[in-house]
Amino acid sequence: MHIQHVEVGNFRKLKAARIDFSETTTVFVGANNSGKTSAMVALRRFLVDRSDFSINDFTLQHWIQIDNAAFDWEKVPSGDPLVPVAWDRVLPFLDVWLNVPAHELHYVQKLLPTLDWNGSSIGVRLRFEPKDVQALQQEYLIAKLAAAAVMAKAEEASVEVKGCVRRRRG
Structure with a gap:
């Protein structure tokens, strides 16, 4: 099994970024302040240590929407239903795309959308959201x-x- 690529969204400096992985070694290269560290932290947060998420992991430009939702919460009496928040637009996520050879299919069988899977890449979305x-x-x-x-x-x-x-x- 091989991670073909990942797509990072709404995470720190990365509103939308795609990272392609080599089958042997992948190196992040770029100018200072271009998002290399953000990409590495996103991989660590989603794939290794999920308990370390914080408000600082949200893309800065979405803080206004989150703040506006919170201001609306202040107006709602306790126990009343909340005004729905458009979480899909602001929550950090990581899409992982895997190439899976037939002999390793048993590792990902629960991820397959149907039994008619044709051997193409398998994608999984991981998203940080309130429980x-x-x-x-x-x-x-x-x-x-x-x-x-x-x-x-x-x-x-x-x-x-x-x-x-x-x-x-x-």
């Missing part, structure tokens, strides 16, 4: 309230400090 959107909403709202409380305390402290400084001068 429970309702829980994600609640976690967001709790974190948002906690951040707002911290900011309010900081603002209070700032006003008090400014008041003390002015009295000393006067």
